[in-house]
Structure formats: structure tokens, C-alpha cells
Amino acid sequence: MGEKSTFDIKYNLQIYRLITSLFLHHNFLHLVGNIALLCVLGSFYEHKIGSIKFITVFLINGVSANIFTCILSNSSSIGASVSLIGIWGAIISLISNYYLLF
Numbered sequence: 001m002g003e004k005s006t007f008d009i010k011y012n013l014q015i016y017r018l019i020t021s022l023f024l025h026h027n028f029l030h031l032v033g034n035i036a037l038l039c040v041l042g043s044f045y046e047h048k049i050g051s052i053k054f055i056t057v058f059l060i061n062g063v064s065a066n067i068f069t070c071i072l073s074n075s076s077s078i079g080a081s082v083s084l085i086g087i088w089g090a091i092i093s094l095i096s097n098y099y100l101l102f
Contacts, residue, residue: 004066005076018070022062024078034080041087048094061086 002020009017025031046054058080065082069075 003076003078004069006070006074009070018063018066019059021066021078022059022080022083025080026078030079034084037084038080038087041084041091045087045091045094057090058083058087061090 002017002024004017004021005014008014025034042054042058045057049057062080062083065086066077069077069082
């Protein structure tokens with residue numbers, strides 16, 4: 001389909017799975033949870049850094065997390081949760097840098 005399949009990425013060179021897996025979800029509840037979190041975290045962070053940078057951070061977090069899990073595990077996965085965790089980390093970094101300045 002399009003999930004992050006370590007076997008297909010490593011041996012069939014289906015690199016596109018590193019990105020497509022970010023936009024697939026297991027069920028409706030998984031999709032709604034990710035959308036809700038993206039609305040809360042994403043709207044705050046996008047307002048601070050802009051749309052293009054937000055999309056870049058989202059994709060870099062997701063792809064790098066998928067690469068990392070390919071190295072450590074042979075499992076398959078789907079969903080944007082890894083990107084959302086990266087967005088959460090970026091927000092924490094933004095807030096801590098703000099408080100360090102003042």
C-alpha cells in the first residue's frame with residue numbers, strides 16, 4: 001500500500017514509503033487524534049514560524065523518524081504521529097529559546 005515497510009524500503013528501494021506513510025492512518029480514531037493534535041500544536045507553531053517552515057519541519061521530522069525506525073526495527077508503521085512528536089519538540093525548543101533570551 002504505502003506504509004513504512006522496512007523490507008520494501010531496504011530491499012525493493014521503495015523510498016517513497018518514507019513520506020507516504022505519514023499520510024496514512026490505521027482507522028478513523030487514529031486520523032481524528034492526529035488531526036486534533038495537529039490543529040492544536042500546528043496552528044500555534046505555524047503562526048510563529050510560517051507555513052513553508054512548518055511543512056518543512058513536519059516532513060523532516062517524519063522522514064527522519066521513519067529512517068531511524070528502519071535502522072532499528074523491521075516493523076511496518078503508518079501515521080503522522082512521529083511528525084507530531086517532532087513538532088512538539090520544536091515547540092519546546094522555541095519556548096525555551098524565548099525564555100533564555102529574556
